[in-house]
Amino acid sequence: MAIGIKKVARPRKMSFPEALYLVEIVKGLGVTMRHILGNIVRQEGIKTIEYPEVRRVMPPRFRGRHRLMKRQNGAPRCVACFCCPTACPAKCITIVAGESPDPAVEKYPVRFDIDMLRCVFCGLCVEACPVDAIRMDTGWFTPPDDTREKLIFTIETLLEK
Amino acid sequence: MEAVFFILFGAVAVGASIMVVTRRHPLSSALYLLMALFSVAALFVLRQAHFLAAIQLILYAGAVIVLFIFVIMLINVPEERLPSERMTAMRVLGVAAAGILILESALLARRFAMPQPPVAEVGTVEAVGIALFTDYLLAFEITSVLLLAAVIGAISLAKKKI
Amino acid sequence: MTAVLFLVVVALARIAIVFSFCFGLVVVFTWAERKGAAYIQDRRGPNRADILGFRAWGMFHPLADALKFLFKEDFIPDNAQRLFYQLAPMFAVAPVLMSIAVVPFGPDVTIFGRRVALQIADLNVGILYIFAVTGMTVYGVVLAGWGSGSKYPLLGGLRSSAQMLSYEVSMGLSLVGIFMVFESLRLSRIVAGQGELLFGFLPKWGVVVQPLGFILFITAQYAEANRTPFDLPEGESELVAGYHSEYASFKFSMFMMGEYLHMVIGAVVVATLFFGGWQVPFLADTGFVLPGGASVPLPEILVIALRTGSIFLKSLFFTWLYVWVRWTIPRFRYDQVMRLGWKVLLPLSLVNIFATGLVLLLLGK
Numbered sequence: 001m002a003i004g005i006k007k008v009a010r011p012r013k014m015s016f017p018e019a020l021y022l023v024e025i026v027k028g029l030g031v032t033m034r035h036i037l038g039n040i041v042r043q044e045g046i047k048t049i050e051y052p053e054v055r056r057v058m059p060p061r062f063r064g065r066h067r068l069m070k071r072q073n074g075a076p077r078c079v080a081c082f083c084c085p086t087a088c089p090a091k092c093i094t095i096v097a098g099e100s101p102d103p104a105v106e107k108y109p110v111r112f113d114i115d116m117l118r119c120v121f122c123g124l125c126v127e128a129c130p131v132d133a134i135r136m137d138t139g140w141f142t143p144p145d146d147t148r149e150k151l152i153f154t155i156e157t158l159l160e161k
Numbered sequence: 162m163e164a165v166f167f168i169l170f171g172a173v174a175v176g177a178s179i180m181v182v183t184r185r186h187p188l189s190s191a192l193y194l195l196m197a198l199f200s201v202a203a204l205f206v207l208r209q210a211h212f213l214a215a216i217q218l219i220l221y222a223g224a225v226i227v228l229f230i231f232v233i234m235l236i237n238v239p240e241e242r243l244p245s246e247r248m249t250a251m252r253v254l255g256v257a258a259a260g261i262l263i264l265e266s267a268l269l270a271r272r273f274a275m276p277q278p279p280v281a282e283v284g285t286v287e288a289v290g291i292a293l294f295t296d297y298l299l300a301f302e303i304t305s306v307l308l309l310a311a312v313i314g315a316i317s318l319a320k321k322k323i
Numbered sequence: 324m325t326a327v328l329f330l331v332v333v334a335l336a337r338i339a340i341v342f343s344f345c346f347g348l349v350v351v352f353t354w355a356e357r358k359g360a361a362y363i364q365d366r367r368g369p370n371r372a373d374i375l376g377f378r379a380w381g382m383f384h385p386l387a388d389a390l391k392f393l394f395k396e397d398f399i400p401d402n403a404q405r406l407f408y409q410l411a412p413m414f415a416v417a418p419v420l421m422s423i424a425v426v427p428f429g430p431d432v433t434i435f436g437r438r439v440a441l442q443i444a445d446l447n448v449g450i451l452y453i454f455a456v457t458g459m460t461v462y463g464v465v466l467a468g469w470g471s472g473s474k475y476p477l478l479g480g481l482r483s484s485a486q487m488l489s490y491e492v493s494m495g496l497s498l499v500g501i502f503m504v505f506e507s508l509r510l511s512r513i514v515a516g517q518g519e520l521l522f523g524f525l526p527k528w529g530v531v532v533q534p535l536g537f538i539l540f541i542t543a544q545y546a547e548a549n550r551t552p553f554d555l556p557e558g559e560s561e562l563v564a565g566y567h568s569e570y571a572s573f574k575f576s577m578f579m580m581g582e583y584l585h586m587v588i589g590a591v592v593v594a595t596l597f598f599g600g601w602q603v604p605f606l607a608d609t610g611f612v613l614p615g616g617a618s619v620p621l622p623e624i625l626v627i628a629l630r631t632g633s634i635f636l637k638s639l640f641f642t643w644l645y646v647w648v649r650w651t652i653p654r655f656r657y658d659q660v661m662r663l664g665w666k667v668l669l670p671l672s673l674v675n676i677f678a679t680g681l682v683l684l685l686l687g688k
Contacts, residue, residue: 022538028651036362048367188407188469195462202455215451219495223458227465227488234469234481285447286508 058139063123065140068158069133078133080107087128092118112155116142174200191229198222212289337443349583350385356646363650395572402472412574415463415581422456426591427511429601429631449508461487464566471569479565483556493668494543500536500679501529514600526604529597535675537597548585551649555657590641598637601630
């Protein structure tokens with residue numbers, strides 16, 4: 001795009017009734033009164049979403065709280081391949097691998113912690129996962145809590161959702 | 162009843178006035194001056210001079226002292242840079258002279274009875290207005306010319322180019 | 324003895340009624356401010372505080388606010404001048420409360436065969452008393468600004484005291500026309516004068532005989548109360564919260580209360596001086612007397628109720644006007660405020676005095 005000069009119109013000179021300001025104030029008061037009466041008569045015109053009771057429907061690709069997927073027998077689908085902690089820019093995933101009791105599966109995560117205080121919700125862990133074990137499609141924000149410890153989500157919490 | 166209020170407000174006025182000259186910090190002095198003006202306004206009310214009391218509060222308490230405080234705030238001298246108080250010979254003499262003056266005025270005041278509160282409403286807005294615009298018209302007009310001269314002087318001092 | 328007792332009881336009752344009216348209006352006012360702002364901006368506003376599940380459209384929020392202020396830490400900054408810092412909130416509230424004393428809330432009523440004026444004190448200097456007393460509120464601002472020992476409060480304090488001083492001049496002068504028309508400073512006389520009719524059908528309200536005076540007064544009033552569009556002392560983007568930046572807890576709530584009381588009393592004064600006070604158009608002591616000659620007789624108690632109700636409604640409207648204007652008009656720049664005050668309002672109020680005098684002279688009064 002060519003760089004050029006854009007002329008911005010100077011504010012035009014106010015006519016006398018405008019410069020007097022009073023008429024314009026009354027007009028403005030009319031506008032605000034219209035809003036207030038309209039909102040009292042038609043409550044549905046108010047845009048506020050009353051959050052805890054009413055929740056906004058998130059778009060399908062919204063990246064919310066993580067969840068870990070399960071196999072059909074209920075065991076975690078994760079194979080503890082360490083792809084997600086490697087991809088994570090915030091270094092918030094901690095995995096401790098162990099040998100799976102299931103002979104068909106090599107490894108499983110003994111620990112799978114996500115520090116929600118450090119997570120930046122970039123979604124790279126989801127992209128990195130080769131077995132589609134981690135997803136961010138819950139549509140939830142991180143809920144608030146009292147202590148830092150409670151916001152390090154363990155594998156049990158992550159499997160629940 | 163009236164004597165009680167007179168003594169109360171009189172004492173406050175005198176006490177506050179003493180504080181005005183003895184305080185080290187100028188802002189404290191200004192606030193004590195406000196207190197003194199307030200008590201004097203109350204004394205005016207006791208003498209039925211309501212108009213004078215209201216004007217005293219509006220002009221002195223509401224405007225003049227505020228300007229004082231304004232200047233003090235703008236200059237804003239820190240506490241430690243205030244000049245320290247010293248006992249000089251002049252000050253000792255000044256206190257002595259003030260004591261003699263108070264004694265003299267007390268002796269003089271004993272000669273006069275405390276005046277009875279005026280029966281007619283001489284302090285009302287109407288009475289003051291009528292007196293001002295009939296008997297004292299010349300003085301009033303001269304004062305207003307004087308004030309006008311002061312206003313013009315202030316403007317010419319403040320503005321470099323008129 | 325009974326006469327003295329009666330007087331004392333009446334005096335105390337009047338003070339109690341007026342105070343509870345003012346404080347009640349302040350509570351409703353804070354609620355209306357938040358809720359009104361929300362509805363003007365297409366929001367819902369406060370609606371969470373509840374008592375046993377009743378939310379009452381957020382009506383309990385002022386209560387919750389007050390409780391919160393009471394239980395906060397009463398903090399004094401290290402740099403503050405302790406005495407001035409503590410005095411400032413008192414200067415913000417006390418003078419405003421005193422000023423309500425001269426406003427008449429209704430006509431004289433007869434109780435147990437004695438005439439009782441519905442007014443705490445009917446002073447001869449009337450409105451001058453209000454000016455004298457509300458002029459003291461500027462000390463609250465100045466002391467808070469200076470006593471906090473911090474730069475933003477100092478700047479805010481300087482700004483608002485300069486503003487209050489400048490607008491006090493035009494506020495006083497804009498009322499001179501009213502005094503000339505009604506020939507008194509006594510508020511009871513001014514209200515009584517507004518009960519007459521002009522040309523046989525138009526109520527002789529202050530706003531009818533002094534339209535320019537009304538506009539000037541209400542503008543100056545908004546500037547006095549540090550209210551939008553003149554709320555520069557609290558220009559958040561420049562001065563944090565202005566002169567009360569360093570205040571917390573109950574001291575802050577006293578500033579808040581003083582500010583809202585100032586507005587409530589401003590509303591009552593506007594209603595009294597320019598909108599007939601307790602007068603209802605065409606309502607005489609015995610009932611409605613319409614200009615055509617028709618009349619509707621009413622019992623005395625109903626007339627008194629109508630009249631006290633009318634000043635209540637008028638005050639309510641003008642309090643609402645403060646909210647309404649606040650959420651409509653943006654804030655002025657500081658030099659614009661000063662220019663408006665000294666170069667527009669002051670000359671206009673002088674012109675208003677001159678014109679009023681000329682008309683009165685031509686009418687041969």
